[in-house]
Amino acid sequence: MTKTTTMTTTAGAPIADNQNSLSAGSRGPLLLQDYQLIEKLAHQNRERIPERVVHAKGSAAYGTLTITNDITPYSKAKVFSEIGKKTEVFLRFSTVAGERGAADAERDVRGFALKVYTEEGNWDIVGNNTPVFFVRDPVKFPDFIRTQKRHPATNLRSTTAMWDFWSLSPESLHQVTILFSDRGLPQGYRFMHGFGSHTYSFINEAGERFWVKFHFKSMQGIKTWTNREAEAVVAKDRESAQRDLYEAIEGGEFPRWKFCVQIMPETDAEKTSYNPFDVTKVWPHAEYPLIEVGILELNRNAQHYFAEVEQSSFSPSNIVPGIGFSPDKMLQGRIFAYADAHRYRVGTHYEALPVNRPRSAVNHYHADGPMLFDIPNRGDAYYEPNSFNGPVQTQRAAEPPLKISGDADRYDHRAGNDDYKQPGDLFRLMTPDEQDRLMDNIAEAMQGVPEAIVKRQIVHFYLADKAYGLGVADRMGLKGAVMIQAAE
Numbered sequence: 398m399t400k401t402t403t404m405t406t407t408a409g410a411p412i413a414d415n416q417n418s419l420s421a422g423s424r425g426p427l428l429l430q431d432y433q434l435i436e437k438l439a440h441q442n443r444e445r446i447p448e449r450v451v452h453a454k455g456s457a458a459y460g461t462l463t464i465t466n467d468i469t470p471y472s473k474a475k476v477f478s479e480i481g482k483k484t485e486v487f488l489r490f491s492t493v494a495g496e497r498g499a500a501d502a503e504r505d506v507r508g509f510a511l512k513v514y515t516e517e518g519n520w521d522i523v524g525n526n527t528p529v530f531f532v533r534d535p536v537k538f539p540d541f542i543r544t545q546k547r548h549p550a551t552n553l554r555s556t557t558a559m560w561d562f563w564s565l566s567p568e569s570l571h572q573v574t575i576l577f578s579d580r581g582l583p584q585g586y587r588f589m590h591g592f593g594s595h596t597y598s599f600i601n602e603a604g605e606r607f608w609v610k611f612h613f614k615s616m617q618g619i620k621t622w623t624n625r626e627a628e629a630v631v632a633k634d635r636e637s638a639q640r641d642l643y644e645a646i647e648g649g650e651f652p653r654w655k656f657c658v659q660i661m662p663e664t665d666a667e668k669t670s671y672n673p674f675d676v677t678k679v680w681p682h683a684e685y686p687l688i689e690v691g692i693l694e695l696n697r698n699a700q701h702y703f704a705e706v707e708q709s710s711f712s713p714s715n716i717v718p719g720i721g722f723s724p725d726k727m728l729q730g731r732i733f734a735y736a737d738a739h740r741y742r743v744g745t746h747y748e749a750l751p752v753n754r755p756r757s758a759v760n761h762y763h764a765d766g767p768m769l770f771d772i773p774n775r776g777d778a779y780y781e782p783n784s785f786n787g788p789v790q791t792q793r794a795a796e797p798p799l800k801i802s803g804d805a806d807r808y809d810h811r812a813g814n815d816d817y818k819q820p821g822d823l824f825r826l827m828t829p830d831e832q833d834r835l836m837d838n839i840a841e842a843m844q845g846v847p848e849a850i851v852k853r854q855i856v857h858f859y860l861a862d863k864a865y866g867l868g869v870a871d872r873m874g875l876k877g878a879v880m881i882q883a884a885e
């Protein structure tokens with residue numbers, strides 16, 4: 398027979414009765430001294446933390462990153478040091494716009510947030526299942542998100558707000574084209590690629606910098622749903638992606654992604670016809686081919702959804718020696734935003750929680766704050782510099798100087814920036830069937846949107862590719878009007 402354990406209060410004292418409150422007589426009222434009842438109700442009141450302001454609905458699992466190819470000429474990061482090296486990871490997938498209880502099978506971008514517990518600290522790639530993004534300046538991010546969330550008065554999501562913003566922000570066209578293509582509705586998290594999206598940098602042992610983009614290619618293949626198929630799924634199962642991922646891992650069917658990089662020599666950034674630090678653009682694979690780095694595998698489910706998945710905290714600011722940032726303005730904005738969100742959403746010492754805790758030594762001089770779990774053991778070395786053998790800085794983490802030029806100003810990020818070529822190329826790459834589904838999905842999503850907004854957006858499609866613009870216009874019954882507007 399298994400030995401039973403005694404139930405206790407949070408202070409560890411045994412509990413005599415967890416079935417009946419302490420009452421004055423069998424019909425009550427209750428006594429204030431029933432501390433167990435009070436503790437139970439008070440704890441329940443504190444069971445929620447704020448949901449993520451975006452990417453609230455998600456699923457995650459642990460796994461490994463195994464290095465299969467030598468990229469040490471580009472990066473000195475210890476995670477890449479040897480072929481065959483395995484490092485523990487935690488990967489959280491998500492939808493962007495929906496709240497914590499939203500259905501999984503909705504047309505939306507999917508988050509792909511990876512934490513690699515390297516021997517020199519946590520390295521996070523907080524990317525999406527798309528290589529580009531809707532905006533290129535972080536000052537536009539809160540406005541964009543506003544259009545994806547609920548209208549302040551109706552509390553309904555507003556397609557008018559979405560298309561109004563997109564039509565006034567042509568830099569969104571590339572991501573909008575991906576969102577309404579087949580890729581915008583993956584059958585589950587196992588069946589989509591992941592991208593770091595931004596340009597980051599690699600630094601090698603010689604102190605040379607390279608620009609780098611991260612790619613994760615699904616080894617399960619891409620599988621997507623049409624709008625009608627997804628509606629049928631949601632009607633029966635709002636947790637289809639969570640279920641698929643969890644059950645696959647429980648059943649020993651471990652999902653894998655091939656991890657690849659695109660590398661750009663540092664000085665090429667001055668030569669490309671496009672800005673390589675613009676997150677609305679991809680780097681052509683013909684110029685910067687994919688180089689395989691390793692295999693990412695998920696093989697262990699979390700034991701406790703709240704403790705591990707909900708409290709997991711990913712930040713693009715988490716880099717390690719050998720991996721650095723880039724001038725990408727969006728990335729620069731994100732370097733601030735995430736840790737700030739974690740301090741608010743989870744708490745000051747969020748990085749000490751088991752899921753976030755680095756697997757390497759953590760030696761900082763930050764002091765105190767609510768919920769300090771670990772007892773700092775520095776003796777007299779509680780400030781820096783000190784004469785008491787406290788932790789010191791290391792040149793290993795230093796980066797080579799980055800040449801910057803230009804006057805401080807607010808530069809118009811739309812001026813002289815071609816927002817149409819890459820979305821047009823993507824449209825032309827699709828089969829006629831894929832193009833049809835893209836344009837059908839767009840027309841469906843534009844129903845009820847004021848005509849002036851629809852026309853303004855169709856002009857963008859037209860400038861990317863005439864067939865794209867005319868195809869959507871046709872489906873909206875607007876062909877002639879758009880031809881005139883586009884010609885003006």
Ligand code: HEM
Nearest residue numbers: 449452489508509510524525530535538594730731734738
């Ligand atoms: C989550 C801000 C752009 C991918 C979040 C969160 C914030 C945020 C505050 C919630 C963090 C938390 O509570 O833990 C921003 C800002 C952006 C931006 C200010 C632009 C300036 C992007 C871009 C991508 C992205 C470009 C992808 C390339 C994600 C993902 C999550 C997330 C995947 C969920 C992370 C998780 O699973 O916990 N973002 N974001 N975001 N963001 Fe962004």
